[in-house]
Structures are given as C-alpha cells and as structure tokens.
Amino acid sequence: MFDIILRNLTQRKIRTGLTVSGIGLGIFAVIVMGGMSENFNQTFEKSFSLTAEKIRVFSSVGVFGGGLTNSKAAEVRKVPGVEDAYGMLMAPLEEGGGMSFGGNQVTGIRPEKSQVALTPIQLKDGRFLLRGDRYVTVIGSSIATQYNIGVGDRLEIEDKNFIVVGVLEYTGSFFDANAAIPLDIAQDIYDMDDMVSLIFALPQEGVDGDLLAKRIKLSVDGVDTLSPSELKKEAEQNLRIFSVITVSAAVLAALIGGLSVMNTMLMSVMERTKEFGILKAIGAQQRDILLMTVGEASIMGLMGGLLGLVSGWAVIYGMNLWLADQGIVLFLITPRLVAVAMLFAILLGTASGIYPAIRATRMSPMEALRYE
Amino acid sequence: MNDMKDARDISDMNEDIILKTRDLKKTYMQGKIPVHALRGVDIDIKRSELVSIVGPSGSGKSTMLSIIGMLEKPTQGKVFIDNIEVTKAKNKDIPKLRREKIGFVFQHFNLLSALSALGNVEIAMRFARVPKQERITRAKEVLTEMGLGDRLKHKPSELSGGEQQRVSIARALANKPAIILADEPTGEVDTKTRELITNILQRLSGNGQTVIIVTHDPWVAERTNRIIKLVDGKLDDLLK
Numbered sequence: 183m184f185d186i187i188l189r190n191l192t193q194r195k196i197r198t199g200l201t202v203s204g205i206g207l208g209i210f211a212v213i214v215m216g217g218m219s220e221n222f223n224q225t226f227e228k229s230f231s232l233t234a235e236k237i238r239v240f241s242s243v244g245v246f247g248g249g250l251t252n253s254k255a256a257e258v259r260k261v262p263g264v265e266d267a268y269g270m271l272m273a274p275l276e277e278g279g280g281m282s283f284g285g286n287q288v289t290g291i292r293p294e295k296s297q298v299a300l301t302p303i304q305l306k307d308g309r310f311l312l313r314g315d316r317y318v319t320v321i322g323s324s325i326a327t328q329y330n331i332g333v334g335d336r337l338e339i340e341d342k343n344f345i346v347v348g349v350l351e352y353t354g355s356f357f358d359a360n361a362a363i364p365l366d367i368a369q370d371i372y373d374m375d376d377m378v379s380l381i382f383a384l385p386q387e388g389v390d391g392d393l394l395a396k397r398i399k400l401s402v403d404g405v406d407t408l409s410p411s412e413l414k415k416e417a418e419q420n421l422r423i424f425s426v427i428t429v430s431a432a433v434l435a436a437l438i439g440g441l442s443v444m445n446t447m448l449m450s451v452m453e454r455t456k457e458f459g460i461l462k463a464i465g466a467q468q469r470d471i472l473l474m475t476v477g478e479a480s481i482m483g484l485m486g487g488l489l490g491l492v493s494g495w496a497v498i499y500g501m502n503l504w505l506a507d508q509g510i511v512l513f514l515i516t517p518r519l520v521a522v523a524m525l526f527a528i529l530l531g532t533a534s535g536i537y538p539a540i541r542a543t544r545m546s547p548m549e550a551l552r553y554e
Numbered sequence: 555m556n557d558m559k560d561a562r563d564i565s566d567m568n569e570d571i572i573l574k575t576r577d578l579k580k581t582y583m584q585g586k587i588p589v590h591a592l593r594g595v596d597i598d599i600k601r602s603e604l605v606s607i608v609g610p611s612g613s614g615k616s617t618m619l620s621i622i623g624m625l626e627k628p629t630q631g632k633v634f635i636d637n638i639e640v641t642k643a644k645n646k647d648i649p650k651l652r653r654e655k656i657g658f659v660f661q662h663f664n665l666l667s668a669l670s671a672l673g674n675v676e677i678a679m680r681f682a683r684v685p686k687q688e689r690i691t692r693a694k695e696v697l698t699e700m701g702l703g704d705r706l707k708h709k710p711s712e713l714s715g716g717e718q719q720r721v722s723i724a725r726a727l728a729n730k731p732a733i734i735l736a737d738e739p740t741g742e743v744d745t746k747t748r749e750l751i752t753n754i755l756q757r758l759s760g761n762g763q764t765v766i767i768v769t770h771d772p773w774v775a776e777r778t779n780r781i782i783k784l785v786d787g788k789l790d791d792l793l794k
Binding site: 457470 | 620623625626646649650652653658660664665666668669677678680681682725729
C-alpha cells in the first residue's frame with residue numbers, strides 16, 4: 183500500500199510540494215517560536231536551580247525602585263534564621279544595554295561573598311573575587327566567548343579596565359552573561375553610593391524559606407521579599423503566558439498548513455473519483471481506500487514536519503550564531519520540541535486527511551465509475 | 555462469512571447454475587419521477603456459459619450488470635451467485651464477495667493510468683491480500699495468456715485499445731472469479747480487435763469460465779452461447 187501512496191504523491195509533484203511547503207511553514211513556526219520558549223524555560227529553570235535556596239530582598243518600592251542600601255544586608259543578617267546575606271548591584275554591561283533577557287550584565291558584589299553568591303557554579307579557570315580586589319572581574323562563559331577573553335585579559339566596563347581573574351563554567355543560566363566585580367567599585371563607577379539592587383538572604387539549615395521571607399519583611403523596614411517558592415510561581419506564570427502566546431501563534435500557522443492538506447486531499451479525492459470507483463469494482467475495501475487517502479495526508483504531514491524541522495533548525499542555528507557575537511542565545515531546540523513538532527505535523531496531516539478519506543470511502547462505486 | 559452461509563438458498567439452486575436472479579427490480583428516482591430500469595427479471599446462467607445481454611439503450615442491461623456485480627443494490631428481488639444470495643450480504647462483506655465472484659471488463663477499459671499493465675493486474679490481487687510474489691507470478695501468467703507477455707511494463711497510454719482491453723480482461727481474471735462481467739467490451743475497438751477480444755472471451759468460456767457480456771453489437775452477441783434480450787427492463791425473449 184505504501185508504494186501506491188508514494189505513487190499518488192509523486193504523480194502530482196507540484197501540488198504535493200506546495201502542500202508540504204504549507205505544512206512545513208507551520209512547523210517552521212512551531213520550531214522557531216517553540217525554540218524561543220524552550221530557551222526561556224531552560225534558562226529560567228537553570229537560573230532558578232542555581233539560586234533556589236536564596237530569598238530575594240528588595241526595596242519595598244520594587245527591585246529597580248532604589249532606596250535599598252548595602253547596610254540593609256547587615257540588618258537582614260541579624261534576622262533569626264538567616265545564615266548570611268549580601269547585597270548585589272546589577273547594571274548592564276554594554277552602554278545602552280538594558281537589563282533585558284539575554285543581555286550581558288555587571289554584578290557588583292562584596293568580593294568575600296562572590297564564591298557564596300556564585301555557588302554552585304564551578305570555575306572553568308582562575309579564581310573567585312577576594313577581599314581587597316579592586317578592578318578585577320569573574321566573567322560568565324558567554325562573555326568570555328563573546329569578547330574572546332580569558333584569565334589575565336582585560337574587560338572594559340564603564341570606561342574602566344578590569345582584569346579577568348576567573349571564568350565560570352557554562353551553566354545555561356543568566357550567570358553565563360554576567361561579570362562579577364567588587365561591589366564598592368560597581369557603586370563607584372555607576373555612581374550609586376551605597377545602593378544595591380537586591381539582597382540575597384540564605385536561610386540556615388532546616389529553616390523554611392517562605393516563613394523566613396515573611397520574617398525578614400516584618401523585621402527590616404522598607405523591604406519586600408520574594409521567597410524561592412513565590413519567585414518560582416511568579417516566574418512560571420510569566421513563562422506560561424509567554425509560552426502560550428508563542429506556541430499559539432505557531433499552532434495557528436501550522437493549522438493553516440493543515441487546511442492546505444485538507445484542501446489538497448479534497449481536490450485529489452474529487453479528481454480520483456473514477457479511480458476509487460475502479461478500485462472498489464476490483465475489490466478494494468473501505469479500509470483500503472481510507473488507508474490510501476489518510477496515508478497520503480499523513481505522509482504529507484511527515485514531509486512537512488521534516489521540512490519545517492530542517493528549515494527551523496537552520497534558521498535557529500544561524501540566528502544563534504549571529505546572536506552569539508552579542509552574547510545572546512535566544513533559541514534552543516530540545517528533543518521534546520522536536521518530538522512535539524513532528525507528532526503535531528503527522529497528526530495534523532492525518533486529521534486533515536480523514537474527512538476527504540471518509541468522502542472517498544462513501545462514494546458509490548457505480549456513481550464513481552460513471553464520473554467523468 | 556457466516557452471514558454468507560446464512561444467505562445460501564441451497565434448496566432452490568441447481569449445482570450447475572452459477573447465477574440466478576429472481577424478480578429483480580430496480581427503480582431510480584429522477585427528481586420526483588420514478589424510472590423503472592428493471593421490472594422483475596428472472597435469469598439462470600450455467601457454469602462456463604458465454605451469455606450476451608442485448609437490448610436497446612435504456613433497456614436495463616447495464617443496471618442488470620451492475621446489480622449482478624454488486625456495484626448497486628436492487629430495489630427488489632434476489633441475486634444468487636455460486637449458491638450465495640449476494641443481495642442479502644452485508645455491505646462490509648460485499649468487497650470480498652465482489653473480489654471472489656466477479657471480474658469486471660469495462661467498455662472504456664478503466665485501467666489505472668499511473669500503473670503498468672502488470673501493476674493494473676497485480677493491484678486486483680493486492681486487495682485480496684495475495685502475497686507479493688504470488689501476485690506478480692499470477693499477473694504475468696494471465697497477461698501472457700492474453701498475448702501481452704512483452705508489454706508488461708507498458709502503461710495504458712503506451713498500449714493500443716485492444717491491448718488495453720486485454721489488460722482489463724487479465725485484471726478481471728486475476729482473482730479467478732466465478733463470473734466475468736463484460737460491459738460493451740468491444741465498444742471502443744476496431745473490428746479486428748473486436749474479433750480478437752470476442753475470441754478471448756469464447757476461449758475463456760471454453761475453459762470453464764462463465765462470461766456475461768452486455769453488448770449492442772449483434773456480431774458479438776451471435777458468437778455467444780445464449781442471448782438474453784431486455785426491453786424496457788423486462789426479459790423479452792430468449793433468442794437463442
């Protein structure tokens with residue numbers, strides 16, 4: 183039966199090609215949009231897992247609202263149940279760069295806290311910041327790749343040269359695009375006095391993070407907190423909205439591809455009315471006709487899926503390569519995405535072929551034979 | 555198959571009769587007007603008979619053939635083929651019955667244009683789930699029997715009308731059916747080919763194959779064992 187299906191498809195090459203292209207375009211959208219969503223999800227998951235235990239403490243007027251000083255870290259540290267607390271000042275690395283997703287950033291941190299702050303990330307080369315360090319930096323793997331620098335090289339931040347003393351292992355998280363420098367230097371070059379963006383608080387062993395977050399909020403004036411579970415919930419909600427928007431757009435594109443398969447199959451069934459009549463007259467059963475018609479649609483779905491996958495992969499590869507120069511990884515193709523896209527393509531093709539197939543099976547052989 | 559066994563009417567069947575119709579009626583609706591294509595036809599055809607059904611246009615010949623071939627159902631009446639009342643068979647059993655009992659030969663050949671001569675014959679056995687090798691062997695065998703041993707790989711467009719009709723006959727024979735139903739098999743060919751096709755059908759009958767031909771052509775009808783004439787949907791006369 184497979185050879186008959188292939189023969190029918192190759193007999194109408196242009197039409198098959200156009201239909202496959204239609205569904206391929208849809209799957210291309212699924213791959214590209216899904217790839218973006220997958221990358222966001224994975225980056226968040228890895229970033230979250232690296233700071234999962236820590237409580238975020240920020241100004242009660244918001245993270246970027248200002249008013250949070252490093253002296254607050256000492257107050258947070260005094261709250262019962264807090265093992266340690268340290269402030270961080272975050273700013274964009276490149277001039278004009280925002281704190282948006284994917285951009286490089288500078289994190290000012292007290293040198294003696296850098297290891298705690300960056301743990302469990304391992305060093306690929308060099309060391310963490312040490313007490314007394316001044317114009318030195320520990321950089322993430324993306325920055326090292328983007329600027330093609332390593333330990334001993336210089337990195338310019340706000341017109342100042344910083345010597346790279348450490349390079350972190352690749353993590354697939356926000357830390358890859360981060361350059362850690364001493365907090366006092368960061369405050370100086372960004373003219374931020376004693377300000378910090380947020381304070382990380384580490385709970386003592388056995389202390390519940392959610393309860394401790396509430397305790398910090400009540401004990402320290404002018405701060406708000408985000409416990410690990412609250413952060414995860416909030417971020418997941420945002421990611422879900424993002425995923426729904428991106429995937430919906432892609433699914434819509436793919437459904438249009440599916441409609442083109444249905445249109446092609448309906449036309450094909452109509453054109454082959456007489457052929458179906460002949461096949462029935464020589465003993466074809468309804469399931470033979472059904473299998474033949476649905477098989478054609480499924481194969482077009484599979485071919486469209488492969489086309490979309492290959493073209494999507496090529497575009498993603500090119501885009502990631504291009505964006506790598508700017509230290510940004512925007513897309514990620516995961517096995518899960520490939521499986522979902524291919525399954526979707528085949529199911530779409532099959533579903534689109536069912537109605538035309540039913541029409542073909544229901545034809546009266548006598549009427550089909552008389553059809554001209 | 556139990557349904558088919560149930561459908562048997564052994565008491566009324568002569569073992570030598572391969573086809574029997576009783577009170578066969580078919581009425582079509584043309585809008586709101588009923589058109590009586592068959593008005594109660596009783597015929598008996600014996601094994602290996604070569605029978606022609608003749609009659610003017612609209613006499614019900616083709617309707618008769620399509621009902622015997624299970625392509626459509628009668629409004630009333632019974633058809634028995636090989637002791638099985640096929641008019642009683644369930645829809646799901648009809649393709650199998652059609653495959654086993656009937657081989658069609660059409661006026662316009664009705665070959666599949668994308669397939670070779672071999673492919674057109676082989677495909678009929680494919681639906682009977684005959685193993686591939688066996689299908690190929692059998693298809694070559696019947697095509698060679700039709701004198702087309704050297705035209706196996708030719709597509710219909712590369713064959714003459716006579717050759718196409720011989721492929722069509724080979725396809726009809728592929729599943730070794732009980733009856734060959736030929737609808738105007740010489741309607742589209744020249745006189746020389748007409749003779750060739752008629753000779754083939756005569757030879758098949760001589761070899762034990764039952765053949766029923768619907769024809770307008772007296773020359774063809776005269777070469778059959780028996781002529782059944784239909785007029786206005788009724789059996790007119792047994793001419794021979």
